[in-house]
Amino acid sequence: MRKIPYRLAGAAAVLVTLPLAVSPPVAAYAVEPDYTITVSPGATGAAIPRSMYGVFFEDINYAADGGLYAELVRNRSFEFNATDAAGYTGLTAWTTSGSATVVNDDQRLHERNRNYLKLSGAAGVTNAGYNTGLAVARSEHYNFSVWARADAAATLDITLQTADGAALSAPLKVAVSGDTWKKYTGTLRATATSDAARLSVKASGATTLRLDEISLFPRDTYKGRANGLRKDLAQKIADLDPGFVRFPGGCLVNTGSMYPYDAANNYPRARSYQWKDTVGPVETRATNKNFWGYNQTYGLGYYEYFQFSEDIGAMPLPVVPALVTGCGQNRATVDEALLQKHIQDTLDLIEFANGPVTTTWGKLRADMGHPKPFGLTTIGVGNEENLPEEYWANFLKFEAAIKAKHPTITVVSNSGPDDQGGTFENLWAKNRAHGSDMVDEHYYNSPSWFLQNNKRYDSYDRNGPKVFLGEYASLDNKLFNSLAEAAYMTGLERNADVVKMASYAPLLANIDNVQWKPDMIWFDNDESWGSTSYQVQKLFMNNVGDKVIPTTTTGDVVRPKPITGGIGLSTWRTAAAYDDVKVTRPDGSVLFSDDFSDGNADGWSAVQPRGTWSVTNGAYTQTDTAAEDTMVKAATISETDYDYTLKATKTAGAEGFLVAFGIQETGNFYWWNLGGWNNTQGAVEKGVTSAKEQILTKPNTVTTGQTYDLKVQVRGTKVTLFLNGVEWASFDDNAVTEPFAQVVTEDTKARELIVKVVNAQDTPAVTKIDLGGRKVARTAKQTVITGDPGEQNTRSAEPIQPVTTTVGGISSTFTREFPANSVTFLRIKTR
The missing domain is CATH 2.60.120.260 (Galactose-binding domain-like)
Structure with missing residues (x-):
């Protein structure tokens, strides 16, 4: 037996003796709870599909060769060359x-x-x-x-x-x-x-x-397959129990798709991913330049992707290029013959996956060892295209051709590279009007964004296209990022009638070859480890349930603070001159002013030592056109209402101006980005420690040699931007942060309620849970992930792990204290 202290209202802690086998409820309180979760007495919500959570595999961070693909020899066919990466030759490695x-x-x-x-x-x-x-x-x-x-x-x-x-x-x-x-x-x-x-x-x-x-x-290898997969990595993915596998990538798919791949063109480097390059005997598969800066062998190809999906019980979801590039490149094909070739390739892909062995591509599948069809039901067309008109015209041609031959195939469209903005709104309007099957959304944002947007899908049209959240992550690999993602996932489940699929991205990263992070699973030559997000994703994916139980929540939220802090200037691969910098109150009284007429910039300091800043001809100039993120800052504005004005002139380079405000010592800031993305669009971006998220975007270019009058008007949380005296855009960063989130689902086969609670704050959350009169067991299986919010799992240590125990004190209505910075799942038997 052991003695457990209970805290009671108006009394000191007392000791209660309980059997060792069962943990008690964390707290039994007579005080008011911080939060209340009320479960609907009899109603059930949306059915949750098996496909709710899956994985997205892209050959980024050396995820395939040197990673999931178990081949140990690098450059086995001597095909490397300088097109793949600087310094590569046929004898690399x-x-x-x-x-x-x-x-x-x-x-x-x-x-x-x-x-x-x-x-x-x-x-x-x-x-x-x-x-x-x-x-x-x-x-x-x-x-x-x-x-x-x-x-x-x-x-x-x-x-x-x-x-x-x-x-x-x-x-x-x-x-x-x-x-x-x-x-x-x-x-x-x-x-x-x-x-x-x-x-x-x-x-x-x-x-x-x-x-x-x-x-x-x-x-x-995994399941002993020839030309197979690295066992530990494949097993970690299988342990997630994913409902689908999206492959072979994102930017990898659509960028470079202007180039044909037939033998007459000598299999040019930097062509897009072509599925026909990746099937058949491995010695006949053409290698290619990978978009992420290395060579890919295609030893891990479409047959292996389909096979792996089948091995782990997941739905295969291939994505084909729409011949409109994205990922910072904006081009669309004008070659109708090439477009039709890709459309036919897509039809051939469906035949490879599903066709009988008497068909051309079904026979190839059988010859490779799989006479039985793979059962393809869903296919994506395109990825993050930022040319909405061109993408949409091509998508309609792909969809029409697919539906004409395979009317039951779900064809997935997309909404561009961001969670909002002109491209997003344009493509969503087109998809709604057209009645598309499904729309693929992508976004990578700060933890605060995820904690502020739990209700994002509450307002989506229940009768419109369904949502596939194909790529998302909070931009770091610490526990706090994973908690923010977990809170957001409760909103995905609550809206399972709209959000049918979701996958964290990217999936894999070789610690010695990283092009992007955060990532879910990390590895080196002989070890692999799951990030804190891996542990959270696994907890959700292993405990989905099959229907949502409606609930309501009461409790505090975090209100936004006015935008205060330093002002800044920056450039990105651009040389620029800034002058007449001034910050004033609304009544015109001056808070800060610098016209650089004294020949120095004593009031300014570098945020990072990048670029070449100096005062030249009475202006503050940055002259290094190769440097990125050259921010310098000045002043500290503590007032909540102010105007920040300046003159800006681009003198050379690829982009335009970055005008920062609200700079905090923690790395939090806002900047107005004019002429960004290779001088094609403007935006307001919000920096949160190591991450940046876009608040708004619109088309924009900056002319070299022209001087622009810029004004940032701040009124509390509302900001209005003026370009040459004309309002350019405005936003109000007034979203509340919800650090406490929950959802309740039901596993009907197991006859269990699954209560999922996320407490993404530094204090415990005393919570009353009302199960709506349901008769339940007195104990529950509890799994908790918690720890220091700044902690992360690494090669040397994986401190963030789930802990599962049996807890008591469960009833139709009970109170628990959820730890600070935690995700808690309670599986409760119903009677």
């Missing part, structure tokens, strides 16, 4: 001995596999793999393969070794004969564990050998 050269001639293995390695006499190569090397484990087996031809009988000696040449395996000898390409295989057994191993391939004799597709896979 390889070291040579003797006469070993990369050749591209008519003796190649395949027309899409252009390069091969030529060894003359006693020569060899050693591959260093990804990051620090190949990860091998003592006594584990590794499957080696190579395509080879020789002008006379020859032998290859293959070994695993350390970086300094010490053996990590017994040698494997491969006899090569004949001057036609053949595949040779064998097995290596590691004699020691290393995360920095090398694969050595050496030839002996006086013959000439040609080698290609030198490959090494762990035998122990």
Whole structure:
């Protein structure tokens, strides 16, 4: 037995003895609760689909090659070149001995596999793999393969070794004969564990050998599949129990889609992701420049994506390019023949997934080992296009062609790259009027945005297109970010009649090769760990329920504060001159003024030491056109109503002006961005520590050499922006923050209510829970994720983990204290 203190109104703590097997309710209070959750007595809300939560896989952060794809050899087909990334060559990741050269001639293995390695006499190569090397484990087996031809009988000696040449395996000898390409295989057994191993391939004799597709896979891949997936990463994804897998990417899909990929064009680099490049034998798959700055082999291709989705019980959701680029590039095809080719490719993709073995593409699927159709039901067209008119025209052609042959396929449109703004509103209006099946929304925002927008989908049209939240995350990997996401997810579930699918993004990140963060699962050569968001996502995805139980909540919210703080100037890959900076009260009295006529900028300081700032000809200038985010700041405005005016002139560079205000020491600020996104649009962005979110956007350009009069008028939380005396835009940052969020769902099969509570604040939340008269068990299974809100999981430690216990004190109405900075799930049996 153990003694537990209870806090009672008007009394000191007393000790209550309870059985050890069951934890008591956290608190039994006679005081007023901070929050009340009231469950509707009899009503049930929306059904929650199996597809509610899924995963989005994109080959970013080396997520495929060197990551989920279990191939250990880097640049196995010698196809790397400088188009992929600066410094890449056909021998990237390889070291040579003797006469070993990369050749591209008519003796190649395949027309899409252009390069091969030529060894003359006693020569060899050693591959260093990804990051620090190949990860091998003592006594584990590794499957080696190579395509080879020789002008006379020859032998290859293959070994695993350390970086300094010490053996990590017994040698494997491969006899090569004949001057036609053949595949040779064998097995290596590691004699020691290393995360920095090398694969050595050496030839002996006086013959000439040609080698290609030198490959090494762990035998122990996920579900033991050949050409398979790294087991620990695949298992972490499977453990999420996702309802869908969206693939093969976002920006990876739509950017570069102006380029054809047929053999007549010699398979040009930087073409878009083409699914037909990624199927069939791996030695026939063309490699390509990855949008994120490296080479991708397509060894992990569409067949493998479909297979993995099936293996983990998830719905496959491929996304095809709409031939309108996004992700900072704004182009649309004018080649109707190319557009029609992509539309036909999409129809062929559906045939590959679903067609009988008597069809062309269904036969290829069967030849690859899967005669049974994959059961594709949903397909996305495009990703984050920022040219709404061009995208919409192309989307309608894709949709019409798909629906004509496959009327039951759900075709997913999208709303551009942001959670609001001109493109978003334009595309949503088009999708509503058209009656689209589903619209894909994407946004990455600060924790405060997620805590302020829990009710985002409450007002969506229940009869309009459904929502697929295909990419979202709070812009950091700390627990507080995950709590904000969790709070937001309660709103997604509450609106399950509108939001049918949602996926955090990105999914994977190689800690030594990061193009984007935050990310859900991190890894190196031989280890992987889930971020705090992984733990939160897993908790939600493993405890979804199948219908929503309506609830109401009462309790405090956090009201917004007036916009105060420093003022700032900045540039982004642009040179600019600023003058006549002034901050005044509404009555005209001056709070700060600097016309730089004295030749110095003593009142200004750098937020970060970037760019080249100086006073030149009576103006404050920044002259480095390569520098980004060069902010300097001055003054500290404590008054809530003020006007900030200045003159700005762009002198050179790619973009325009960044005029900051409300700068706080924590890194919080606002800035008015004119001529952003390569001088195509303006915006107001809100910085929150390491993140920025867009408050508003509109088309805008800045003319080099023209002087602009700018005015930022602040009245509490409302800001009005004037450009050359004309109102440009306004906003009111007056949203309340809701650090406490909840939703209740039901698992009808298990006969359980699932009470989900998020307390994203630094104080505990005493909460009364009224289950609407339902008869329930006296105990519940409780899972809690909590800790320091600034904590994160890393390679060296994963302190943020769920803790599951059995708790008592459950009844139709009960009170609990939810810890500060926590997510709590209570699974309560109904009777």
